[in-house]
Amino acid sequence: MTRGYITEMGQTGAGIKRAAEIDTTKKNLFTTKWAEISAVCPWFFEMRELIAQRPNVIPIGLGHSATGFDQDVMQLALRSDAAASDAVASISDVEDDEGAHQNEQDKQDRDHSTFQTTDEPPIDDPDLPTSEDDDRAPGADVEDHSKSDVDELITEDDEPEVKKPVVKKGPKKSSRKVANPGASITRHAPVPTPAPASSGTQKLSKRTKLTEVADITKNEELTRRQEIExxxxxxxxxxxxxxxxxxxxxxQEKRLWEEKQAKREERQMKLKMKEKRLDQLHALRMAQMGMGVVATVGRKAEVDFEF
Structure with a gap:
């Protein structure tokens, strides 16, 4: 109905999207036609927006190569795909940088690993007393601290301020002596660090995951088809x-009906036989009765003749 009204209105109603845009005070062919349509279909413009311009109504495809179409949709799709690919690439780059930094940090930590004894682990606390400190005099620590403080004051007054380069120090080595000198010392071998994954391997892993997902989907579809079959x-x-x-x-019903029919016919035959027997008995009795009457009449005649 909506398509028919669009054809009736023709090009005169082109560009009008709402009924309020039509000036009904003017009398012309378009307003007259709109008055007739609005009386039957007052929601004409809403229906035209909903269904009249849907893609399956517009003639596009074989035989309609000259029909124009909106290319903005394709451009938006290309832009969204490009943005998504850029976002994925940036995320993969960040992950590569983080992985390389973490591997480098782990390698540095393993390089600074220290020797340890099998009997007693090393203690890195400098405040704990050692065997060398036990041999010293009781007031030696106070004298050493006072001397060091005086030396620091002298050097701070005499020498100019010079910024020393910051040197990254490794973990402090323990000054504690080994309790058992005969114990064996074992060195922990550094664990080989895996090489940081490159973007090519990550892309390959992503592709393999995509292929796995595609194979799983195909197998599920095949299973579904087999289930349907x-x-x-x-x-x-x-x-x-x-x-x-x-x-x-x-x-079975037919056989039962035939059996019932046969039994019925058998009963009818038996009834007929009984009727015939009864008829025969009746005829016999009537004959016997007739013969008895004749015999009595003959005897009476003979008696009368004798007299």
Whole structure:
């Protein structure tokens, strides 16, 4: 109906999207036609926006190569794909940088690993007393601290301030002596660090994951098709079983009906035989009765003749 009204309005209604845009005070062919349409279909413009311009109504495809179409949709799709690929690339670059930094940090930590004894682990606390400190005099620590403080004051007053380069120091070595000198010392071998994954390997892993997902999807689709085929075969078999059961039931009913009919005919034949026997007995009795009357009449005549 909406398409028919669009054809009736023709080009005169082109560009008008709402009924409020039509000036009904003017009398012309368009307003007259709109008055007729609004009386039957007052929601004409809403229906035209909803269904009249849908893609399957517009003639596009074979035989309509000259029909124009909106290319902005394709450009938006290309832009969104490009933005998504850029975002994925940036995320993968950040992950590569973080992985390389973490591997480098782990390598540095392993390079600064220290020797440890099997009997007693090393202690890195400089405040704990050692065997060398035990041999010293009781007031030696106070004298050493006072001397060091004086030396620091002298050097701070005499020498100019010079900024020393910051040197990254490794973990402090323990000054504690080994309790058992005969114990064996074991060195922990550094664990080989895996090489940081490149963007090529990550892309390859992503592709392999995509192929795995595609294979899983194909297998699921194949399984679904096989399930549908199996259900179809089962439905056909059930239909055949129902048909066979129906035929068997029909044959049983027919056989029962034939048996009943035969019994009925047999009863009718028996009734007829009984009727015939009764008729014969009746005829016999009537004959016997007739013969008895004749005999009595003859005897009476003979008696009368004798007198």
């Amino acid at each position: 199996l259900a179809t075969v089962r439905a056909r078999q059930s239909l055949k079983v129902l048909e066979v059961k129906g035929r068997i039931a029909e044959q």
